[in-house]
Amino acid sequence: MTEPTATPERPQILTLTEAAAARARTILDAAEEPVAGLWIGVGEGGCSGKTYKMDYAREIGANDEVVEDKGITLVIDPMAMLYLYGTEIDYEDKPLESGFVFRNPNETARCGCGESFSV
Numbered sequence: 001m002t003e004p005t006a007t008p009e010r011p012q013i014l015t016l017t018e019a020a021a022a023r024a025r026t027i028l029d030a031a032e033e034p035v036a037g038l039w040i041g042v043g044e045g046g047c048s049g050k051t052y053k054m055d056y057a058r059e060i061g062a063n064d065e066v067v068e069d070k071g072i073t074l075v076i077d078p079m080a081m082l083y084l085y086g087t088e089i090d091y092e093d094k095p096l097e098s099g100f101v102f103r104n105p106n107e108t109a110r111c112g113c114g115e116s117f118s119v
Helices: 018-029
Strands: 014-016 037-044 050-057 065-069 072-076 087-093 098-103
Touching: 014 018, 014 065, 014 072, 018 037, 018 072, 018 087, 050 098
Parallel strands: 014 087, 037 072
Antiparallel strands: 037 050, 065 072, 087 098
């Protein structure tokens, strides 16, 4: 398992707001089988080229980056790290939609529906 790597020279890849940590805790507690944490990745897709991906982390791979924030274990796909440095994940609960929101300083564009981004 990779240890968290935040240092004064290298900031933590991802951080969670209190709202995101609370929602992640609820989701992880509801898992039907034991999980290692919350898996975060970036995939190809959407009209802007890249999409954020989240799932249960069923195991921690040798090359995965592991971040502990507010009691939540985030397991980051090594191929996504380049795109995620400095990202804050929030959870917004609005009347017509609710979900995790990625605030990524590396984004250069985001599609109109907010489902994809480019860097």
